[in-house]
Amino acid sequence: MLLEICASSYQSAINAQHSGAHRIELCSELAVGGITPSYGLLKNVLAAVTIPVSVLIRPRSGNFTYSEAEFTIMKTDIQMCKELGCNGIVSGVLNPDNTIDIVRTQELIKLAKPLEFTFHRAFDWIENSFEALEQLITIGAARVLTSGKKQTALEGMKLLKVLKERAKNKIIILPGGGIIKENAHLFKNMEFKEIHCSASLIRYQKADEKLSMNNQKLFDDRIIVHSDGDTIKAILDSIS
Numbered sequence: 001m002l003l004e005i006c007a008s009s010y011q012s013a014i015n016a017q018h019s020g021a022h023r024i025e026l027c028s029e030l031a032v033g034g035i036t037p038s039y040g041l042l043k044n045v046l047a048a049v050t051i052p053v054s055v056l057i058r059p060r061s062g063n064f065t066y067s068e069a070e071f072t073i074m075k076t077d078i079q080m081c082k083e084l085g086c087n088g089i090v091s092g093v094l095n096p097d098n099t100i101d102i103v104r105t106q107e108l109i110k111l112a113k114p115l116e117f118t119f120h121r122a123f124d125w126i127e128n129s130f131e132a133l134e135q136l137i138t139i140g141a142a143r144v145l146t147s148g149k150k151q152t153a154l155e156g157m158k159l160l161k162v163l164k165e166r167a168k169n170k171i172i173i174l175p176g177g178g179i180i181k182e183n184a185h186l187f188k189n190m191e192f193k194e195i196h197c198s199a200s201l202i203r204y205q206k207a208d209e210k211l212s213m214n215n216q217k218l219f220d221d222r223i224i225v226h227s228d229g230d231t232i233k234a235i236l237d238s239i240s
Helices: 011-016 039-048 069-084 103-114 121-125 130-140 157-167 185-191 231-239
Strands: 004-008 021-025 055-056 088-091 116-119 143-146 170-177 194-197
Touching: 004 011, 011 021, 011 039, 021 039, 021 116, 039 055, 039 069, 039 231, 069 088, 069 121, 103 116, 103 130, 103 157, 143 157, 157 170, 157 194
Parallel strands: 004 021, 004 194, 021 055, 055 088, 088 116, 116 143, 143 170, 170 194
Antiparallel strands: none
């Protein structure tokens, strides 16, 4: 069975290789489900590891429905990944009703070639999983990362098994979400070819600062945050 490690830092990527993982999905900011890593992180990880590196292409947190500007950013990032020598792309686009945006996702898949394309966990937001699976097969995705539409892949095992059967080896079902050493063997027993996990170990650093840099109100998949033009003008008026 192949083990893919979701690495959100340089050290995580190094640890993945040294510990024998088979592939890395490189991203940043696991706390918000992952976003596209920086150029610097990507370039240095690729220089340091020899195992395949797939890259998450997600321009922001929140939903998976993107503006034209955001979609252009995604395409630029894919081109950068190809130029740097990545092995795969992890991405996808949904319509406002949380169905697959076939046109845009297919455009990303074509742009990514010859790199493998994994449709990410936006899949778990889609109501009709079986229709979505067939669509991804048709447009050429190599695999789909999913927790079986549950908080963890273990909880979603029932759907994961059905998806694997329906895939008929035309697309890889990649279970991910809450997979740990105590339950990883269950996915092997169910004959999944690959699993995805972060294998995270949380270490608290001693710090005297009492002011948190985290903004709890922004940790919400339902919101998209941007700097507002009218608010900017109002602030400028107040200080002019």
